[in-house]
Amino acid sequence: MRILLVGSGGVGAAFTAIAARRDFFEKIVVADYDQARADKAVDALDDDRFVSAQVDASSADAVATLCRDHGVTHVMNAVDPRFVMPVFEGAHAAGADYVDMAMSLSRRHPEEPYARVGVKLGDEQFAVADQWESDGRLALVGMGVEPGLSDVFARYAADHLFSSIRDLGTRDGANLAVHDEDGNELFAPSFSIWTTIEECLNPPVIWEKARADEPDGGWFTTPPFSEPEVFEFPEGIGPVECVNVEHEEVLLMPRWVDAERVTFKYGLGEDFINVLRALHDVGLDRTDPVQVASADGPVMVSPRDVVAACLPDPATIGPQMTGKTCAGLWVTGVGKDGEERETYLYHVVDNEWAMREYGHQCVVWQTAVNPVVALELLANGTWSGAGVLGPEAFDAVPFLDLLREYGAPWGQRDS
Structure with a gap:
């Protein structure tokens, strides 16, 4: 697995620190609009599986080019949701699978914003689910902590x-x-x-x-x-x-x-x-x-x-x-x-x-640990699929078991 991480802010940097302790991937390209911030995240790890790069997350072409340059198999989106669609489209254009923690933005109903939905969160991504499925590619959406x-x-x-x-x-x-x-x-x-x-x-x-x-x-x-x-x-x-x-x-x-x-x-x-x-x-x-x-x-x-x-x-x-x-x-x-x-x-x-x-x-650690766990499950074949899918589409038990292995136990309270 060769991962392009788009965004090296709080969650992105936490993602690298968590992933660095695991061995399921071959390479992670840490990319940011601010090259210095990507460099800082990589330099903190002292791990030659991580390299930094500059990318404009508003450009699907830039994302796709970076994927091709590094032989990327999976794109991990860790930038603001306004950039979901270009990163999502860039991953698809490059033939890579895709994971995000927030979905495409909503737009209010023009006449009744506090009664009816307009364009819903994720609608733009679900609109092309058939294309992802027919291409045999997976977009795992909403895979942070909430959603995730x-x-x-x-x-x-x-x-x-x-x-x-x-x-x-x-x-x-x-x-x-x-x-x-x-x-x-x-x-x-x-x-x-x-x-x-x-x-x-x-x-x-x-x-x-x-x-x-x-x-x-x-x-x-x-x-x-x-x-x-x-x-x-x-x-x-x-x-x-x-x-x-x-x-x-x-x-x-x-x-x-x-x-x-x-x-x-x-x-x-x-x-x-x-x-x-x-x-x-x-x-x-x-x-x-x-x-x-x-x-x-x-x-x-x-x-x-x-x-x-x-x-x-x-x-x-x-x-x-x-x-x-x-x-x-x-x-x-x-x-x-x-x-x-x-x-x-x-x-x-x-x-x-x-x-x-x-x-x-x-907060950023709790958000970042979940996509790392999900990517490990995808890497070892425990989770698999094609199309635009949410976390609910997969067996929960392997995820929850692996989350505990990461040192992040979950709890249950019955009333």
Whole structure:
């Protein structure tokens, strides 16, 4: 297996640190628009299986050329979701298989954005699934932690724990905090603010089986931050208020797992929600460029890119961060024994452990470990397939077993 990793930011760099301890691949080309950042990720490893390269992720041709130059068999996409389609198309053009952790972007319904779906997450990729299948190529989409591990949990619950499922509810929460040298808590998101804004300010999507015969096939939307609930997270994190957020699980799980309702709720916290609302109110969540005066004359800049540039790089805040992060799936329904059942399948990572063991903060480490596990399963033939497939399309047990071997045990809480 020869892998092209597109993107060497927080998640990409964590991916290399995790993969370096495994032997399932021959070569990983670490590519970034910023050659120096790719060099830094490779130099940190002292492993001649890794080489760096420069690539423009907005160009499918550039991705395809790099694949051909290095004999790449698998493209691993670790850049912002705005670049999903060119990286996805570049992999296909080069005859490589493809893995990502976020899917092609959605577009709101033009008349009823808070009731009906428009273009859904992943629609552009699923539109060409037949072409990938006929070419014998695999695009494994949504294979991070959320989406990714949460979707593996859905497959596991359906196959081994439940005879019928009412709710598949992804629930994500943490007790993380970032402090400056004086002990003051900072506003410093632990994941890409560009992606966070995209997810949290778009209309959240929900799926209900009872609405499957409606024009949108069971999917519908609500206003941002809807249906708040307090969810009790395990391993000392405790209660966190969670709200509906647009996320790929809701678009993936109903395609392969039978359930009555599918949701995604994120424990953002009141302060974070207020910041996001303020960004939206003044237009700083926009991605289309605006003209700004400068000493050298007018320049065009994206407001969201400015916000991202002003905040700390998530890859650098690990030493200032404390706490744990939890990703998981809450499932209700009827168990295999015919009795009512409620189960939370989860994965918790302590930042102190992630920094000590890998030198990467817990959120990016937790995201990155899952595609490494998936690629190892593809390399040894345990997982295989063709077309555009989500994690739910594969046997969950080998994945969960290998995740434990990586030193990342998952948990199960039954109510």
